[in-house]
Each structure stands twice: as C-alpha cells, then as structure tokens.
Amino acid sequence: MRDELREELREDEYELLARLAQRYYVDERTQEEIAREFALSRPKVQRLLDRARRSGVVAIHIQAPPWLRLELESQLRETFGLSDAIVCSAGSDPLAEREAVAQRAARYLERRLHDGCVVAVSHGRAVGEVPRFFRPGSRLDVTFVSAMGGSPGVAAPTNPNEICRALAAGCGGQAVSLYAPAYVESVEIRDQLLAQEAIAQSLDRAAQASVALVGIGGTDDGCTMVRSGCLTTDEIARLRSQGAVGDVLGNYVDIDGRPVASPHQDRLLALTVEHLRRVGTVVAVVSEPEKPRAILGILRAGVIGVLVVDEGNARAVLDLAAHEPAMAGRAGGDPLPSQGEV
Amino acid sequence: MRDELREELREDEYELLARLAQRYYVDERTQEEIAREFALSRPKVQRLLDRARRSGVVAIHIQAPPWLRLELESQLRETFGLSDAIVCSAGSDPLAEREAVAQRAARYLERRLHDGCVVAVSHGRAVGEVPRFFRPGSRLDVTFVSAMGGSPGVAAPTNPNEICRALAAGCGGQAVSLYAPAYVESVEIRDQLLAQEAIAQSLDRAAQASVALVGIGGTDDGCTMVRSGCLTTDEIARLRSQGAVGDVLGNYVDIDGRPVASPHQDRLLALTVEHLRRVGTVVAVVSEPEKPRAILGILRAGVIGVLVVDEGNARAVLDLAAHEPAMAGRAGGDPLPSQGEV
DNA sequence: CGCAGCCATGAGCAAATGCTCACCGATGCA
DNA sequence: TGCATCGGTGAGCATTTGCTCATGGCTGCG
Numbered sequence: 001m002r003d004e005l006r007e008e009l010r011e012d013e014y015e016l017l018a019r020l021a022q023r024y025y026v027d028e029r030t031q032e033e034i035a036r037e038f039a040l041s042r043p044k045v046q047r048l049l050d051r052a053r054r055s056g057v058v059a060i061h062i063q064a065p066p067w068l069r070l071e072l073e074s075q076l077r078e079t080f081g082l083s084d085a086i087v088c089s090a091g092s093d094p095l096a097e098r099e100a101v102a103q104r105a106a107r108y109l110e111r112r113l114h115d116g117c118v119v120a121v122s123h124g125r126a127v128g129e130v131p132r133f134f135r136p137g138s139r140l141d142v143t144f145v146s147a148m149g150g151s152p153g154v155a156a157p158t159n160p161n162e163i164c165r166a167l168a169a170g171c172g173g174q175a176v177s178l179y180a181p182a183y184v185e186s187v188e189i190r191d192q193l194l195a196q197e198a199i200a201q202s203l204d205r206a207a208q209a210s211v212a213l214v215g216i217g218g219t220d221d222g223c224t225m226v227r228s229g230c231l232t233t234d235e236i237a238r239l240r241s242q243g244a245v246g247d248v249l250g251n252y253v254d255i256d257g258r259p260v261a262s263p264h265q266d267r268l269l270a271l272t273v274e275h276l277r278r279v280g281t282v283v284a285v286v287s288e289p290e291k292p293r294a295i296l297g298i299l300r301a302g303v304i305g306v307l308v309v310d311e312g313n314a315r316a317v318l319d320l321a322a323h324e325p326a327m328a329g330r331a332g333g334d335p336l337p338s339q340g341e342v
Numbered sequence: 343m344r345d346e347l348r349e350e351l352r353e354d355e356y357e358l359l360a361r362l363a364q365r366y367y368v369d370e371r372t373q374e375e376i377a378r379e380f381a382l383s384r385p386k387v388q389r390l391l392d393r394a395r396r397s398g399v400v401a402i403h404i405q406a407p408p409w410l411r412l413e414l415e416s417q418l419r420e421t422f423g424l425s426d427a428i429v430c431s432a433g434s435d436p437l438a439e440r441e442a443v444a445q446r447a448a449r450y451l452e453r454r455l456h457d458g459c460v461v462a463v464s465h466g467r468a469v470g471e472v473p474r475f476f477r478p479g480s481r482l483d484v485t486f487v488s489a490m491g492g493s494p495g496v497a498a499p500t501n502p503n504e505i506c507r508a509l510a511a512g513c514g515g516q517a518v519s520l521y522a523p524a525y526v527e528s529v530e531i532r533d534q535l536l537a538q539e540a541i542a543q544s545l546d547r548a549a550q551a552s553v554a555l556v557g558i559g560g561t562d563d564g565c566t567m568v569r570s571g572c573l574t575t576d577e578i579a580r581l582r583s584q585g586a587v588g589d590v591l592g593n594y595v596d597i598d599g600r601p602v603a604s605p606h607q608d609r610l611l612a613l614t615v616e617h618l619r620r621v622g623t624v625v626a627v628v629s630e631p632e633k634p635r636a637i638l639g640i641l642r643a644g645v646i647g648v649l650v651v652d653e654g655n656a657r658a659v660l661d662l663a664a665h666e667p668a669m670a671g672r673a674g675g676d677p678l679p680s681q682g683e684v
Numbered sequence: 685c686g687c688a689g690c691c692a693t694g695a696g697c698a699a700a701t702g703c704t705c706a707c708c709g710a711t712g713c714a
Numbered sequence: 715t716g717c718a719t720c721g722g723t724g725a726g727c728a729t730t731t732g733c734t735c736a737t738g739g740c741t742g743c744g
Contacts, residue, residue, distance in 0.1 A: 018406040
C-alpha cells in the first residue's frame with residue numbers, strides 16, 4: 001500500500017501532473033480553481049493530483065530531527081496495529097536508553113492524560129523510571145492504581161504501589177495502592193485475598209482504568225519476575241519450555257501471542273489479559289536490550305495500544321516478525337484478534 | 343507571503359510538529375484521528391500542521407522535469423496577475439525557441455478550447471508557428487476570427503487570416519477572415535472600411551471572442567509592424583520617442599502599460615485594448631529575444647491573461663519589473679487596472 | 685461487423701478541512 | 715492589587731475534498 005508501482009509517465013503527462021501539483025501544493029489553489037484553469041473537471045484534477053502523489057511527482061518529506069525514528073514507528077504501528085509507537089535511540093548505554101524510553105513515555109502520558117483519567121500501573125524497571133520524568137505543565141486530577149501486587153524482593157521504586165505514588169505526586173493526582181503480593185503460594189490464598197474488600201476494590205478500580213502503563217517482561221533467569229522473587233528459576237524454566245516468551249502483569253504468552261496456560265496463572269494477583277483488553281489505551285514501556293521475542297509475543301497478543309521502546313528492540317521485533325510469521329489461528333499483526341480462544 | 347520567518351522551534355515542539363506531519367502527510371490519517379491520538383483538539387492539529395508547513399518541517403517538493411520552469415511561471419503569475427504563464431527553455435537557437443513557444447501555446451489551446459469557442463487571432467511570427475503544432479486529439483468546433491487586418495508586405499503564414507485558416511484546419515473548426523489591411527493611410531479610409539458590412543461583422547465577431555491569441559510586438563526597426571509595411575521606420579521612431587515600448591494588435595503602450603495616443607491609432611483596423619479586455623482569456627505568445635520592455639509594457643496594460651514565453655524573456659521581464667517600478671497611477675502588476683484612463 | 689467487458693468520466697453526496705468568532709487565562713502595566 | 719491587552723483555544727459553520735456510482739465511449743474478441 002505504500003510502495004505502489006511507480007508507473008512510467010509520458011513526458012507531457014508528467015508535465016501536466018507537475019503543473020497541477022505546483023498549483024495545488026505550492027501555490028495553494030483549490031482543486032476547483034485549478035480545474036477551471038486547466039479546463040478539466042474537478043474530479044479529474046483530484047485523480048491527477050492523486051496520481052501525482054502516488055507516482056512520486058510530489059515528494060513530501062518531513063524534516064524530522066535525526067533522533068526521531070518516524071519510519072520505524074510507522075512500521076510498528078502498521079505491523080502490529082498499534083495506535084501509536086514511540087522509538088527512542090539513546091546510543092549504547094543501556095541505562096541511558098532506559099531513561100530515554102521512560103522520558104518519552106512520561107511525555108506521552110503528559111499529553112495523553114487529562115482530568116478524571118484512571119491509570120492502571122504495572123511493575124518493571126522501565127516503568128519505574130517514568131515518574132522521574134513525569135512533570136505535566138499543570139496539575140492533573142488523575143488516579144493511578146496498582147494493576148498487580150507488590151514484590152518484596154525487589155527495589156521499592158519498581159513496585160507498582162511505589163510507582164503509582166510517585167506518578168501521583170508528579171501531577172498532583174491520587175494513588176490507589178494494592179496491598180497484596182503479586183504472587184502467592186497457592187490458589188487458595190489468592191482467592192482468600194481476592195475476597196478481601198480492599199484488594200478486590202483496588203483491582204476492580206484498576207480494571208476500570210482508561211489507560212494502563214505496563215512493562216513487558218522476558219523469560220530469562222534475570223527477568224523481573226525472577227529477580228523480584230515471584231517466580232523461581234525453575235518455574236521460569238518450565239514456562240520457557242512451555243513456549244512462554246514474555247509477560248505483561250505476570251500473564252505469559254508464547255511467540256504467537258497465545259496465553260501460556262500454567263498453574264502460575266492462578267497464583268497471580270494482577271489484571272488479566274482480558275482485563276487489559278477492556279482498557280482503552282495500554283501503554284507498554286520497554287527498554288531492556290534483547291527482549292524482542294517477549295515484545296513480539298505480547299504485541300501479537302493484541303493488548304498493547306502504544307509501544308514506547310528503544311531503537312534496538314524496535315528493529316529486532318520487526319525483523320523477528322518478518323522472519324517468524326505468526327502461526328495459523330492468530331494472524332500476525334491482526335489489530336483485533338478474536339477473544340474466543342484466549 | 344511565501345518566505346515567512348522560519349521561526350525557531352524548540353526541540354520538543356519540533357518533535358510534535360514532525361510527528362503530526364508524519365501522521366498526516368505520510369500515513370494519511372485525518373486531522374480528527376490525529377487529534378484523538380494526540381489528545382488535542384482538531385483545530386489545534388490544524389494549526390500545528392499549518393505551522394509545520396510554513397516553518398519548513400514539511401517540505402513539499404515537486405519533482406518537475408528539468409525543462410519546466412514552474413518557479414518562474416509562478417513569479418510571472420503573481421507579479422502580473424496572470425491567470426497562467428508558460429515558460430519554455432529551448433536552448434540558444436532562436437528558431438528552436440520560437441517553435442518551442444509555439445508548441446506550448448498550441449498545447450495550451452488544445453487543453454483550453456472546447457466546442458463553441460471563438461478565438462480572435464492576431465498576426466506575428468510566434469503566433470504564426472502555432473498552427474504547425476496545433477493538433478487536438480479530437481475534432482473541435484471552434485471558430486477562429488482575425489482580430490486585425492492583413493499586411494501584404496509580409497510572409498503569408500504570419501498574417502491573421504492565414505493563421506486562422508491553418509488553426510481551423512488543425513482542429514476541424516471554422517475560420518472567419520477579415521478582408522482588410524491592418525493599417526490604412528487615413529482615418530477616413532479606415533472609417534469607410536469599418537462601415538463595410540463584412541468587415542464590421544468580422545471585427546465584431548472577433549470582439550465577442552472568448553479567447554484571443556496574440557503576439558507582442560516591439561518598437562525596434564525590425565519589428566513585425568515595420569517588416570510588414572504597416573509602419574515606416576520613421577513612424578516607429580516617432581512612437582519610440584513618445585515612449586512606446588511594444589504593441590498588441592497594433593495598439594502601442596509605454597513601459598507603464600499606458601496606451602500611447604498617436605495618430606497611427608486611428609488608421610488601424612484591429613481590436614482595441616478595450617476590446618481585448620472584454621475577451622475572457624487573452625493568450626500572448628512571445629519568443630523573439632530581447633523583447634522584455636515590450637512584454638513588460640503590455641503585461642502592465644493588464645490585458646494579458648496567459649503568457650507563453652521563452653525563458654530568457656521571462657527572466658528579463660521579471661528583472662525589469664523589479665528595477666523599473668511602474669509609475670504612479672498604474673500600480674505595477676495591478677491585475678485589474680482601472681479602465682478610466684485608457 | 686456486432687457485442688461484451690473495460691476503463692475513464694463527471695454528477696452528487698458525505699466527510700474532512702479551513703476559518704471565523706467569542707471566550708479565557710496569562711502577562712504586563714498602572 | 716486591579717485592569718487592560720494579547721495570544722491561544724475550541725465551537726460552529728462554509729468550503730473543499732474524497733469517494734461512490736451510473737453512464738458512455740473504446741477496445742478487443744467473437
């Protein structure tokens with residue numbers, strides 16, 4: 001749809017197109033004026049202008065700052081049916097990169113959020129950096145709600161409750177914490193906790209959010225879920241062997257975006273993929289290098305609306321997607337995957 | 343109006359403009375979609391896009407064939423209030439240049455004329471070349487009428503009657519000849535001729551034309567009016583001394599476009615400048631080198647709607663216009679000069 | 685030579701766009 | 715501190731644009 005056949009034009013045809021394009025794009029005449037001038041019908045002028053554009057007689061170039069990767073972003077949007085994609089390139093330092101991604105995510109939120117918004121927030125290192133850069137121009141009456149429980153084994157600033165608090169502080173909004181662990185030892189305990197009024201209410205609040213801010217986790221031994229003590233290396237290895245490539249809010253998916261059904265699922269206190277689907281805009285913030293498979297899986301699950309990512313991962317994901325087509329039953333990049341099979 | 347202050351943009355502002363422009367011009371989203379996406383109001387998106395364009399973030403370039411002089415044409419249009427200008431560059435050979443100009447004029451007529459049109463035609467060398475190239479795709483029911491009398495002293499193909507006949511033959515239309523000389527020896531003879539039914543009718547027909555095809559004559563000793571024997575070198579010298587720089591249909595004007603009142607005027611059998619003003623589209627075909635002063639005068643007279651000209655004259659006329667501003671009372675390039683003072 | 689299918693054409697309409705205007709909040713001056 | 719001014723903002727409308735569709739001429743095939 002982008003790279004049409006640059007059909008060969010005859011010389012006089014070329015001239016006409018160029019003339020029309022000049023009048024329209026440079027001199028800013030209306031199509032009707034031009035039609036009168038050239039003794040053509042208005043629709044014909046329209047068609048010729050269209051042709052001028054598609055055939056490259058009219059070249060529209062966006063003088064983008066060199067650090068913008070607009071082309072890459074468009075590819076991501078189109079390939080995965082995202083409503084937006086933001087790619088940052090901050091050089092080779094992984095830390096600087098994470099900060100850059102967080103900053104762009106913060107900027108996006110500043111633009112996107114307005115009074116009355118409710119934002120569900122996940123854990124994660126990249127997500128944890130967002131509050132540092134989140135400084136809206138004016139006070140915003142926004143509520144940030146934890147979308148999953150906390151993990152005692154990890155640094156406080158990457159826990160959802162803490163992130164919510166910091167984000168709320170940044171804009172003068174409110175924070176709603178989820179006073180529960182992310183993972184518990186058994187289904188029974190999970191259900192008991194879910195029966196708690198405070199916990200159920202918080203999660204419900206998160207489920208009603210209009211925006212979600214999430215990270216994407218991998219399945220290597222050093223991933224956040226393991227570092228935070230939610231899962232053991234054995235457990236993550238078992239998930240890997242089941243095909244899992246990454247997670248959002250502890251919900252693991254395989255490379256085709258299908259959920260990986262596993263017992264861990266039932267010990268999780270977090271929004272589910274279904275919940276996320278009902279959230280208007282799910283913003284994923286990813287920066288750790290070498291997570292392309294995780295990102296690809298999650299993107300194919302079709303829950304992400306906006307992806308904020310570093311350039312390396314962005315290219316890698318697009319490469320992967322091109323070389324590892326999605327399996328049947330879930331078309332690659334289908335913007336609206338059917339929910340039935342989940 | 344074209345070269346606005348390329349205001350300096352802050353970095354994030356620049357980014358936003360580039361992003362919006364990308365979405366609009368490259369991805370072809372609507373302004374409303376973009377507004378929703380960026381959480382802005384639609385009018386704001388519109389204004390930002392406008393700014394993006396004026397500030398040069400969006401660069402629209404017309405890949406014009408190198409032989410097109412679109413920029414020059416726009417300047418001519420704007421400076422002289424023309425409805426169209428066509429500039430040809432055919433290298434250094436004056437003959438080739440004249441042919442190129444005639445060819446472009448012919449093309450223009452092919453586009454412009456349609457069934458029922460009446461075209462008034464003047465004499466001239468460049469005009470005389472037009473019929474050779476005038477080959478409309480289909481038969482056209484167009485009537486070509488001589489707008490001035492003939493001149494026995496000049497080659498037949500540059501006489502209006504002959505040009506009309508050839509043009510009519512080219513498209514299968516009709517030719518209406520004016521069987522009278524262009525100049526006669528006295529006012530009395532002119533008036534007698536004008537009293538002739540046939541002559542009056544022909545001239546009247548020409549005056550009703552919707553299009554006129556005219557040449558622009560100079561005031562040098564070798565100009566068409568002298569070569570054709572209409573005027574002697576003494577007469578043209580006197581006209582020069584009165585400030586005349588050029589003529590259309592034998593009507594001389596000075597460098598500011600004001601008619602040069604002279605006795606010759608009354609011995610002329612041709613449409614007047616007033617008549618031309620009432621013709622919808624006056625197409626001037628000019629190619630002889632070194633006629634810029636003549637062209638400038640005629641353009642300032644405000645009768646020309648479409649100018650077909652070689653590149654050398656085009657540049658020279660614009661130069662002249664910039665350096666020799668029109669005198670008070672007739673603003674330079676005024677597209678609609680008042681008719682009162684004529 | 686006749687016919688079917690095709691592309692090109694312009695009428696007409698729905699959507700998108702540009703623009704005007706009244707309003708609001710910020711800034712600067714008294 | 716109060717007031718005037720100005721730049722920016724979104725509602726609402728007129729214009730412009732994109733698109734669909736019925737029509738007609740042309741081409742190629744029978």
